[in-house]
Amino acid sequence: MASGWTPQGLDEFQIADGEAYHRALYLDGDISRPAGWHRDSVNHLLDLAIPHINEGSLVVDYGAGTGGSAIELLKVLDEKGISIELVLIDPLESWFGKAREILHERNDVHFELSITQDKSGRTVFRELDEMLAGRKADVIISSSTLHLVPISALEDLAHQISGSLKTGGIFVWDSGDVESALRPKDVSCLHDPYRSVREYLRDDDARQSLLSKMAAEDAERSEKRIDRIFPVPFSIEILMRAISSAGLLSRISDHVVEFANEDAERFILVPRLAEIAAPLMQGEERNSAIRHAIKEVLAEMRKAGTASDSAYRSYWVYGFHIKP
Numbered sequence: 001m002a003s004g005w006t007p008q009g010l011d012e013f014q015i016a017d018g019e020a021y022h023r024a025l026y027l028d029g030d031i032s033r034p035a036g037w038h039r040d041s042v043n044h045l046l047d048l049a050i051p052h053i054n055e056g057s058l059v060v061d062y063g064a065g066t067g068g069s070a071i072e073l074l075k076v077l078d079e080k081g082i083s084i085e086l087v088l089i090d091p092l093e094s095w096f097g098k099a100r101e102i103l104h105e106r107n108d109v110h111f112e113l114s115i116t117q118d119k120s121g122r123t124v125f126r127e128l129d130e131m132l133a134g135r136k137a138d139v140i141i142s143s144s145t146l147h148l149v150p151i152s153a154l155e156d157l158a159h160q161i162s163g164s165l166k167t168g169g170i171f172v173w174d175s176g177d178v179e180s181a182l183r184p185k186d187v188s189c190l191h192d193p194y195r196s197v198r199e200y201l202r203d204d205d206a207r208q209s210l211l212s213k214m215a216a217e218d219a220e221r222s223e224k225r226i227d228r229i230f231p232v233p234f235s236i237e238i239l240m241r242a243i244s245s246a247g248l249l250s251r252i253s254d255h256v257v258e259f260a261n262e263d264a265e266r267f268i269l270v271p272r273l274a275e276i277a278a279p280l281m282q283g284e285e286r287n288s289a290i291r292h293a294i295k296e297v298l299a300e301m302r303k304a305g306t307a308s309d310s311a312y313r314s315y316w317v318y319g320f321h322i323k324p
């Protein structure tokens with residue numbers, strides 16, 4: 001049995017949310033059938049990390065979500081007959097609960113929920129060192145997560161990661177949603193289509209009518225929250241500066257990953273992400289507005305040259321860092 005955090009009292013929305021994100025990564029939720037974009041994006045990260053993982057290694061997946069990166073990592077290690085200790089870390093109970101459900105039978109997996117409440121009841125992130133009980137990792141991976149960390153928290157996180165690696169330990173991450181001057185003109189950021197869906201629906205009549213019925217400050221708060229679901233990407237330099245400040249040596253590579261139209265629709269209909277169309281009612285009202293918007297957005301991307309008939313192209317950056 002896996003150890004550590006277990007979900008408690010998840011409501012219907014949270015369970016559906018975890019299930020939907022899992023199905024956005026795996027066709028029909030079948031872990032032997034990863035969606036093309038998930039397989040292609042995470043494979044390169046694994047190519048960088050696996051050569052540094054040995055029998056008995058302590059490996060951390062920072063931002064494990066529903067387990068997408070961990071599942072792919074374990075597939076490769078199982079195939080090679082390498083046993084490790086894998087610590088999964090994430091703040092989002094709905095998605096992390098799904099990871100626990102999928103991986104609960106494995107003795108080699110440990111779960112740490114990365115948020116807690118401080119003395120005044122505020123939700124705060126836990127320190128990596130505390131979550132690892134002071135142990136040092138051989139390898140830390142972080143897939144599709146760092147672009148969600150606020151810029152103001154990046155430097156501290158990089159120091160925590162460096163502090164939780166053994167000497168010679170490795171930190172490998174990927175992100176499809178950081179700005180880079182190296183991104184080709186016919187390739188977009190991973191979340192560009194979803195930011196465009198948000199813009200497409202911003203002035204939608206039904207949405208505006210619902211917002212106008214809310215108290216002004218509630219409507220404003222709701223709009224701000226929605227804008228944070230797909231934050232404007234920061235530049236790769238900001239991330240690299242934060243990581244270098246923690247004394248890690250760096251190598252960067254990149255990859256273009258095709259994201260199929262049907263996968264894009266499945267992705268943006270994940271309940272927590274579909275909140276970009278709130279306050280349209282959860283369910284059919286919200287989903288049909290999003291389905292229409294994503295079709296229009298993908299058509300625009302085809303005209304702009306960042307998508308083909310079947311997929312849009314997303315630009316992924318990979319960081320490989322050694323603790324000297």
Ligand SMILES: C[S@@+](CC[C@H](N)C(=O)[O-])C[C@H]1O[C@@H](n2cnc3c(N)ncnc32)[C@H](O)[C@@H]1O
Nearest residue numbers: 063064065068069091092095143144145148149
């Ligand atoms: C796109 S998911 C990636 C999950 C998994 N690594 C995968 O490849 O499928 C990003 C994860 O980052 C977590 N996350 C969001 N904001 C975060 C933050 N500020 N610090 C750490 N993790 C965060 C989310 O809860 C989410 O599970």
